[in-house]
Amino acid sequence: MNVNVPLPRQQTPKEQGLSVVDCDIHPAVKSVDELFPFMAKRWQDHLKTFGSHIRQGLADALAHPRMTPDVARVDAWPDDGSTPGSDPEFMRRHHLDANGVEYGILIPLGRSGSHQRNLDYGAALCSAVNDWQISKYCEFDNRIRASITATQEDTAAAVKEINKRAKDKRFVQVLLPPRAVEPLGKRRYWPIYEAAVANKLPIGLHLGGMGGHPSTGSGMGSYYIEEHTSNVQTMQGLIISLVIEGVFEAFPDLQIVLIEGGFAWEPALNWRLDKHWKNFKAEVPHLKRAPSEYSKQHIRFTTQPIEEPERQGDLRQIIDWVGVDRLMFSTDYPHWDFDDPRYALNSAGLSVAEKQKIMSGNAKALYGLQ
Amino acid sequence: MSREGATGTDTRAKSSAGLFRGEAIDCDVHVAVPAMKVLVPYLDDYWREAVTVRGLDRHNMNLTGQPANAPINARPDWRPKQGNPGTDLPTLQNQLDAFGTKFAILNCMYGAQALHHEDMAAAFCGAVNDWLAREWLDKDARLRASIVLPIQNPQNCVKEIEKRAGDKRFVQVLIPAMGEMTLGRRYYWPIYEACEKHGLPVGVHAGSTYRFAPASVGWFSYAFEDYVSQAGAFENQLLSLVAEGVFAKFPALKVVFMESGFAWLPPFLWRANKTWRGVRAETPWVKQEPAVIIRERVRVTLQPVDAPIDGGALERTIEQIGSDDMLLFSTDFPHWHFDGLDALPDTLSPALRKKILLDNPLATYSRLRESAPKEIRP
Numbered sequence: 001m002n003v004n005v006p007l008p009r010q011q012t013p014k015e016q017g018l019s020v021v022d023c024d025i026h027p028a029v030k031s032v033d034e035l036f037p038f039m040a041k042r043w044q045d046h047l048k049t050f051g052s053h054i055r056q057g058l059a060d061a062l063a064h065p066r067m068t069p070d071v072a073r074v075d076a077w078p079d080d081g082s083t084p085g086s087d088p089e090f091m092r093r094h095h096l097d098a099n100g101v102e103y104g105i106l107i108p109l110g111r112s113g114s115h116q117r118n119l120d121y122g123a124a125l126c127s128a129v130n131d132w133q134i135s136k137y138c139e140f141d142n143r144i145r146a147s148i149t150a151t152q153e154d155t156a157a158a159v160k161e162i163n164k165r166a167k168d169k170r171f172v173q174v175l176l177p178p179r180a181v182e183p184l185g186k187r188r189y190w191p192i193y194e195a196a197v198a199n200k201l202p203i204g205l206h207l208g209g210m211g212g213h214p215s216t217g218s219g220m221g222s223y224y225i226e227e228h229t230s231n232v233q234t235m236q237g238l239i240i241s242l243v244i245e246g247v248f249e250a251f252p253d254l255q256i257v258l259i260e261g262g263f264a265w266e267p268a269l270n271w272r273l274d275k276h277w278k279n280f281k282a283e284v285p286h287l288k289r290a291p292s293e294y295s296k297q298h299i300r301f302t303t304q305p306i307e308e309p310e311r312q313g314d315l316r317q318i319i320d321w322v323g324v325d326r327l328m329f330s331t332d333y334p335h336w337d338f339d340d341p342r343y344a345l346n347s348a349g350l351s352v353a354e355k356q357k358i359m360s361g362n363a364k365a366l367y368g369l370q
Numbered sequence: 371m372s373r374e375g376a377t378g379t380d381t382r383a384k385s386s387a388g389l390f391r392g393e394a395i396d397c398d399v400h401v402a403v404p405a406m407k408v409l410v411p412y413l414d415d416y417w418r419e420a421v422t423v424r425g426l427d428r429h430n431m432n433l434t435g436q437p438a439n440a441p442i443n444a445r446p447d448w449r450p451k452q453g454n455p456g457t458d459l460p461t462l463q464n465q466l467d468a469f470g471t472k473f474a475i476l477n478c479m480y481g482a483q484a485l486h487h488e489d490m491a492a493a494f495c496g497a498v499n500d501w502l503a504r505e506w507l508d509k510d511a512r513l514r515a516s517i518v519l520p521i522q523n524p525q526n527c528v529k530e531i532e533k534r535a536g537d538k539r540f541v542q543v544l545i546p547a548m549g550e551m552t553l554g555r556r557y558y559w560p561i562y563e564a565c566e567k568h569g570l571p572v573g574v575h576a577g578s579t580y581r582f583a584p585a586s587v588g589w590f591s592y593a594f595e596d597y598v599s600q601a602g603a604f605e606n607q608l609l610s611l612v613a614e615g616v617f618a619k620f621p622a623l624k625v626v627f628m629e630s631g632f633a634w635l636p637p638f639l640w641r642a643n644k645t646w647r648g649v650r651a652e653t654p655w656v657k658q659e660p661a662v663i664i665r666e667r668v669r670v671t672l673q674p675v676d677a678p679i680d681g682g683a684l685e686r687t688i689e690q691i692g693s694d695d696m697l698l699f700s701t702d703f704p705h706w707h708f709d710g711l712d713a714l715p716d717t718l719s720p721a722l723r724k725k726i727l728l729d730n731p732l733a734t735y736s737r738l739r740e741s742a743p744k745e746i747r748p
Contacts, residue, residue: 067649183587183595216606217548217584217599222555223613225649226606229641230586233602237585240595264637271633271683272598272676279442279706280594307640310661314690318637321683337648 010342014100018356020341021363022104023302024206024259024330025095025144027137028070028085034136035111038128046121053117055212063220064227068336076334084334088140095333096143099341102360103369104333105145105172106133107206107259112149114177115210119154123161126150130165138170145367147175147204155191162192166199172367173202173257177209178238185238185245197253202300202366205238206259207231228337235261236269239295243273246286248294255366256299260332264307267321270295296323300366302330303358304339308347316349324354328363388470389711393724395731395738396466396474398575398628398671398700401506402456403480403498406430408505412497417490431481431494435577435596441706442597448704455704459509465703466512468711472728473738474703476506476515477544477575477628483521484546484579491520492530499534507539514738516544516573524560531561535568541737542571542626547603548578554607554614566620569736571669574607576600576629601676604630605638608664612642615655617667624734626669629702631676633683636690639664665693669734671700672714672726674707679715688718698734699727 013020029035036044056063068074070083076094078087085091096104113125126149133146148165150158158174165171174196182188184205196203208231214220215230235258248254270292277284277291287294301322309315319327329345331338345355363369386392403409406427410418421427432454436443444455448465456462466474482494495518502515517534519527527543534540543565551557553574565572578596583589585599604627611617611625642660650656656663677684688697701713714723732738 067652179586179588181588183585183590186591211586211588213583213586213588215586216552216610217578217582217603218552218607218610219550219582221552221606221610221613223652225613225645225652226552226609228649229609229645230606232638232641233599233605234586236602237587237590237599240585240598241587241590244590244592244595244598262637262641264640265634267683268631268633268637268677268687269598269601271678272601272631275674275676275678275707276442276594276597279440280592280597282441283592283594305641305644307637308644309636309640309690310643310692311690314636317686317690337645 007343010346012100013341013359019102019360020100020329021360021369022101022331022333023257023328023363024107024304025104025333026085026335027106027108027133028083028110030082030086032111035128035132038131039124043121043124054115054210055117056210064224066224071335073334073336073338088137092141095331096141099331101143103143103145103363105147105367106137107147107175107204108133108149109206109208112177114149114152115180116151119151119157122151123154123157126161130161130171134168134170145172145369146170147173148201149175150192152176152180152189155189158192159195162195162199162201166201171201172369173204175204175206178205178207178234179209179211179213181211183237183241185241185243185247190247190250193247193251193254197251202255202257204257204259207234207261231261232265236265239269239299240273243291243294244284244287248298249286249288254298257302257328257366258299259302259330260304261301262305262307263301263303263322263327264309264318266295266301267318296326300326300328300362302328303344304330304332305337306339306344312347313349315347319348319350324357325362327358328366329359386470388467390470390727392470392472394469394471394699394727396469396471396701396703397626397698397731398673399462399474399476399703400456400705401462401476401478401502402454403430403478403501404453404457409494409497409501412500413493417493433479433481433484433577434580436479437593440593443706444704445706445709459506462703463510465701469701469713471512473512473514475541476502476513477573478502478515478518479546479575479577480518483518485522488520488522488526491522492526495520496530496533499530499540503537503539514539514541516540516542517570519543519545519561521545521549524558527561528564531564531568531570535570538737538740541735542573544573544575546577546579547574547600547607547630548582548584550579550581552607552610554610554612554616556614559616559619562616562620562623566623571624571626571734573626573628574604578603601631601634605634608638608668609642609660612656612660612663613653615653617663618655618657624667624669626671626698626734628671628700629674629705630670631674632670632691632697633677633687635670636687661692665696668696669698669730670696671698671702673700673702675715679717684715684717688722694722694725695730695733697726698731
């Protein structure tokens with residue numbers, strides 16, 4: 001907050017009698033060697049020799065440098081100075097225990113195989129990251145759940161990976177980056193959705209990806225503030241594509257979770273889709289219902305970074321428009337823009353029952369966490 | 371060719387009738403170049419020869435983003451009997467009469483802005499501006515226009531602005547919402563300097579030159595997707611203008627978003643404020659919350675009203691925007707967003723309706739407050 005007075009201390013969810021499911025926790029490797037037990041020697045050599053081949057200019061850093069080291073909260077560094085998120089014991093103490101997290105869902109971002117252009121390397125990396133999540137985190141603490149990373153541009157490999165992992169119930173969703181070579185509603189990606197539905201897994205779309213398109217329709221912004229915020233427009237583009245391409249007509253059981261895009265913008269997008277649908281119906285006859293109906297039925301949101309309206313009551317209004325049942329709490333631990341469960345929903349004027357749904361109930365129901 | 375009865379006292383008489391009785395300024399009206407041949411008289415010898423030798427006039431420079439026959443691009447009753455929507459003066463005049471419009475600002479979206487050859491773009495944008503003055507502004511005293519800028523090259527834009535600035539009927543400049551670079555970048559600042567000097571708001575209209583996919587997710591399949599995603603493009607451009615410090619560098623500059631919708635504004639302002647609070651050390655020249663800067667310096671045309679008019683959503687949205695100064699009346703003629711004369715939702719308070727119709731446009735366009743010289747022929 002841009003104010004000089006400290007916020008009054010608020011009760012933790014536990015003190016309020018609420019349980020928490022954190023739908024966005026980022027694990028990290030201390031060293032890439034951690035992945036090698038799960039990779040063939042051929043791909044270990046590849047990683048060491050050639051590394052990532054992705055669609056951005058910098059190999060080991062982001063072209064919009066972040067404002068804190070490793071995008072992290074300053075207090076999230078483990079005692080030995082290793083990368084935030086890389087020490088399960090520290091994460092347990094600093095986040096899971098301290099914030100009363102009943103279940104935490106891993107969203108692995110670094111070393112992502114999903115958007116590699118070398119598809120075989122991408123598949124190897126995805127598979128290694130999937131093994132690594134289970135071995136390093138889920139087996140360390142049984143509150144932790146994993147996400148299946150899969151190669152977006154090689155759907156055959158992705159389907160194979162999904163089918164292989166789905167048997168392990170600690171994997172609760174398929175994770176893809178929203179910025180791909182084409183908008184995710186395109187039919188080239190449908191086999192992934194088919195496999196997810198067949199295995200009763202939602203698709204989680206966490207901001208990011210290196211699809212090769214600039215962050216805006218006019219090229220790249222100069223600053224991190226633009227890049228960070230442009231993830232909202234990416235999420236809007238996803239809804240536009242998924243709904244208008246007819247993905248939800250083809251897969252009536254598909255559930256999508258948009259992760260780390262906020263949600264306050266969704267009512268306005270739905271209104272816009274519905275309004276202009278009237279003029280474009282003839283172009284998209286495969287849509288049988290108003291666009292917002294698909295969106296409301298199939299798309300959910302994690303809450304962070306929760307929008308902070310200026311007036312009391314506006315967050316409540318937005319939540320009413322979106323629907324309490326579609327929101328799932330997330331912190332983005334250990335990143336700097338962490339939403340604290342003690343504060344994030346306080347101004348929303350929610351009843352205890354509503355708050356419980358957003359803090360944990362909706363996620364438990366969707367992900368089958370028991 | 372001059373249309374009798376469309377100039378002078380006759381027009382003023384008409385303006386006092388109609389729905390708004392001359393108390394409305396329509397800030398987004400589209401006219402269209404019917405065929406390239408109408409521009410040829412305004413081209414120099416080199417480009418005139420090029421048109422003939424290269425056969426350029428075998429096609430008009432229509433924009434991909436505006437398929438002429440798509441329902442959104444013309445209301446059935448605003449579609450002329452012949453030719454593309456927006457090519458016919460009497461159809462527009464009937465609309466101005468019906469609304470009782472005091473002034474209407476013409477935005478000619480033309481493919482010259484999407485060419486890759488920057489000198490060709492300058493020649494054809496210049497011709498469009500000449501044609502607008504001669505074939506539209508000269509023929510109805512209610513008409514004003516935006517200067518179509520050859521946005522491919524800022525130096526050419528400045529030349530075009532300097533050439534037109536003496537004609538007070540040109541009240542802003544016109545650029546498409548998506549182009550080769552984000553609009554805040556210093557590359558474009560000579561344009562903003564010239565606009566500030568001449569009291570011309572920067573008009574950014576929905577549309578793309580398709581240099582890049584219209585969204586970060588890639589190229590969409592359907593025109594419907596492209597159209598809806600325009601709102602996101604405006605969000606990106608708005609943050610670029612703020613983050614790059616355009617409003618700090620040019621304290622008198624105003625920016626007008628046209629055909630952008632506006633329901634996206636409140637959540638955008640909240641998110642921009644929140645992220646700015648976290649990372650403002652990166653752009654120390656942004657000294658106020660983005661929402662504060664935007665409410666003071668950015669204006670948005672009314673149509674399409676993309677929040678539901680009934681059920682309270684529109685009123686809540688306007689409250690959340692947090693300013694009565696931002697909305698400017700527009701019909702977006704001849705585009706089809708409403709029927710009959712229902713351009714201005716009557717769920718809005720009378721005070722706000724008056725601001726949207728008249729006060730806000732007058733405050734935004736300083737040139738509308740000056741009386742235009744009777745005869746200016748560039």
